[in-house]
Amino acid sequence: MTQVDTSLHSIPDGQTVLSVRHWDDRLFSFRVTRPSSLRFRSGEFVMLGLPGNNGKPILRAYSIASPFWDEELEFYSIKVQDGPLTSRLQRITPGDTVIVKTKPTGTLVLDALLPGRRVWMISTGTGVAPFASLLREPETYEKFDKVILTQTCRHKSELAYGEDLARSLPDDPLVGDEATRKFVRYATTTREPSERMGRITTLIETGELFGDLSVSGFDPTVDRMMICGSMGLNLDMKKILDDHGFSEGANSKPGEYVVERAFVD
Numbered sequence: 001m002t003q004v005d006t007s008l009h010s011i012p013d014g015q016t017v018l019s020v021r022h023w024d025d026r027l028f029s030f031r032v033t034r035p036s037s038l039r040f041r042s043g044e045f046v047m048l049g050l051p052g053n054n055g056k057p058i059l060r061a062y063s064i065a066s067p068f069w070d071e072e073l074e075f076y077s078i079k080v081q082d083g084p085l086t087s088r089l090q091r092i093t094p095g096d097t098v099i100v101k102t103k104p105t106g107t108l109v110l111d112a113l114l115p116g117r118r119v120w121m122i123s124t125g126t127g128v129a130p131f132a133s134l135l136r137e138p139e140t141y142e143k144f145d146k147v148i149l150t151q152t153c154r155h156k157s158e159l160a161y162g163e164d165l166a167r168s169l170p171d172d173p174l175v176g177d178e179a180t181r182k183f184v185r186y187a188t189t190t191r192e193p194s195e196r197m198g199r200i201t202t203l204i205e206t207g208e209l210f211g212d213l214s215v216s217g218f219d220p221t222v223d224r225m226m227i228c229g230s231m232g233l234n235l236d237m238k239k240i241l242d243d244h245g246f247s248e249g250a251n252s253k254p255g256e257y258v259v260e261r262a263f264v265d
């Protein structure tokens, strides 16, 4: 096993790891110092990584899971045992250094959505990360009357990060009151029995999702959608939304839904 190099403080774009939490044997989150020059919009991603053996950094796109106003940065990651980056990144401890590039980008931002009444954040796996940022962003609650987060994972233990996030929202000093009134979490598993089971796409097609939430269905005049998950989820959700008459938005041209791949897989 290679040790993570802890003497990297002089590397360009190096940030100090402040805390690490392991959610199960496949998922972990960590907090790092925030580069003073980093400005981002909640929902965006940055390139993050570790120095490589040949001096060239190994970087991957990571959604920032903390909101824009937070003094620290939070990230949520999968652990891939033979992954070039996450096989090493999963062993970071407080005091270590990671590289965080300061050019944020991405389409899962409120600016890319037209005004609406309800916002749905549809995720699978680590795709919940950008929504962890947006759910602690006051503008989300200023713009929408109802904020629904769905997360689908294979197993129950993979839902723990989203569950913890949802549990913490009512106590959040900035969004707590609004979140208590407006936020709804809808979590499902596909390969282990749990309270709610099934792919979100199936639950939409059968209408079970709408029945569970007492909503009549998707309506492009009311609903705004943000999607972040596996390629399969993104494509299937796009098709469902296109069929319902929704148009895709971008930074340059806001629309009724936005999509981004959950990067680290």
Ligand code: A2P
Pocket: 124, 125, 152, 153, 154, 189, 190, 191, 199, 200, 201, 230, 231, 232, 233, 234, 236
């Ligand atoms: P399933 O177990 O039926 O494949 P993964 O771990 O492969 O990234 O998947 C994460 C979750 O996303 C799983 O619960 C998986 O369900 C679900 N999923 C995968 N592909 C799709 C898709 N095309 N549409 C909806 N959900 C999907």
